Amino acid sequence: MRQNTSRAPISDTGTATRGSTSTRFGDTQRSTGYLGAGRRRARRWWRRNRRRMRRTAETITPTGYFVLGAAILSLVLAATLGWIEAWFVAAVFGVLLLLGLPFLLGSRAYLIRIAVDRTRVTAGGRVRLGIEVENAGARPALPATAELPVGEALREIAIPFIGPHGETAIPVEIATTARGVIGVGPLKLARRDPLGLVRREITWRDRHLIHVHPRTVLLPPGSVGLVRDLEGASSRRLTDSDLSFHAVREYVHGDALRHVHWKSTAKTGTLMVRQYEESQTARAAILFDADRTSYSDDEEFELGVSAAASLGLLAVREGRERFIASQWAPGRIRPSIDGLEELPAQTPTQLLDAWAELEAAEEPLPIERLARHLAESRRPLSIVMLVTGSVPDPSRLRRAAAAFAEDVDVLVVRCERLADPAARLFDAGTMFTVGALDDLPQLMVRGGFA
Known part of the structure; x- marks a missing residue:
């Protein structure tokens, strides 16, 4: 289990700050008179007691403030x-407030650590926690109830009776029903x-983040845009220097002499140079x-996330040059100008973590504009x-x-829940309907994509 060794509660006590004289441009400035001394004493008292006053203010609940205001x-x-x-x-209201104060007296010398068996899980799985509680005091600790935030929910943890210097482990299980990040x-x-008039809290700093990855499916190895040999797959784009020979043409001023085809030159009597088909590697964009x-x-929406994550994992595992983008990326505060937000995809774990954090875009662009921006980005893409x-x-x-060039294979995955699976060809590419x-x-x- 992954554990955090921070077992002591967060200390809410501060060190008192002593008063000092202030200097400006090397000259010591001291307040004079009774009024100045009173101000200094007031400032020192506030610095020493401001945390205590803040804790006292936080001890009273909103209901308690209502009762206190009504009493005053x-x-x-x-x-x-x-x-x-x-x-x-x-x-009556004053007596109620006074009766609540004894419930806050006393303290518990707990040392608490949260152990997590894993921090990454697929949606639908379970994460097991172990809450290790140790009584570091010389007196027994009576049973208590602790609150453990789990995402948006709040779990109540029953801590049993613990003897002096004793310890116990409380198992907790978390069901990950939906994709996301659970704190x-x-x-x-x-x-x-x-009556809920006063409240006192002790907080332990141990905290974990659990990435709930989307469900993915293992896809067959793809061949579209995939290089089967070391030379690459030839395309329909012509170039003057590459590996795949296409034809010869007449020499134009500025052509490199090393590409001159001497046999054709001897036959035609005109200087001829080689022309090649541009070789391309597997450059995929999702x-x-x-x-x-x-x-x-x-x-x-979750079906679409799972389908896109599955395609992204296929590109990562096959080692393709890839560009995986969405209209929203984890960590972005403002959307980019073209609406394309690249997701980190160096490793499968990094990619799945990004899909776990992904949310719906707040100011989305239509899919047509996104495709046009991707086509105009001049990225060398094959699929x-x-x-x-x-x-x-x-x-x-x-x-x-249709926004992409003719030599780019386009696959449109249209997610429609519970629909019959269908594959349809159209002029610019292929459309899948995934139910x-x-x-x-x-x-x-x-x-034919595998």
Whole structure:
């Protein structure tokens, strides 16, 4: 288990700061007179006690502040107007506040550590925690209830009776039903009165982040844009210097003499040079449509994330040059100008962590504009995969695919939950309709992408 050795609670006590004289341009400036000395004493008192005052203010709950305010108001009305009822209300509320103070007395010498068996899990799995509690005091610790934040939820942890210098381990299991990042901790031990007027908390700093990766499926090895040999796969782009010979042409001023084809020159009597087809390596781009309105519901959005993550893992495992982008990237505060946010994809773990943190874009661009921006970015691409939902109609998807050059293979993955899997060819590429994640490998084979 991965453990954090920070077992002591966060200290909320501070070191008192002594007063000192202030200097300016080398001259010592001292306040004179009784008023100046009083100000210095007040500042020193505030520096020494401001943390204590802040902790005292945090001890009273909102309900307690309401009771305290009502007591003070009743006391003022009773003193000014002589109302007996106001005296009674002030006395009752004051007694309630005083009765709550004994519940905050005493302390627990706990040393707590949270141990996590793993910090990365696939959606639908489980993470096991071990909360190790040690009583470092010489007196027994009575049972208590601690609060453990788990994502947006708050789990109550029952700490049993622990003898002097004893310890116990409390197992906790977390079900990861959805993709995302779950924060576990810090653990808090709260003491409060039965009416909830006052509250005292002790917090331990041990905290963990659990990345819940999206579900992925193993795809068959792809061949589109994939280099099968060391020389690369030839394209339809012509160049003057490469490895794949195409034809010969007449010499033009500025051509390198090392490309002169002497046999053709001898036959024609004209200086001829070689012309080549440009060889290209496997350069893949995966573009995910993070516009929430492109999907009918949240489950369909998660289906799109899983499909895009599966395609990204295939590119990483095959070692392709890749550009994996979305309309939102983890850590970005403002969107980029062209709307393309590249996700880190050096390793499978890094890529899956990025997909776990990905959220729907706040100011999304249409899929057609994203595709056009990717085509205009002048990245040397051999295959482009666009992943979107069921809301964009096929005409929009065809326009998005038509933005790329003719020598770029375009695959549009349209996620429509519970739909029948289908593969359809159109002028600019191929369109897959994916109703479940397990449909994607079959469509890759059927569409000739594997």
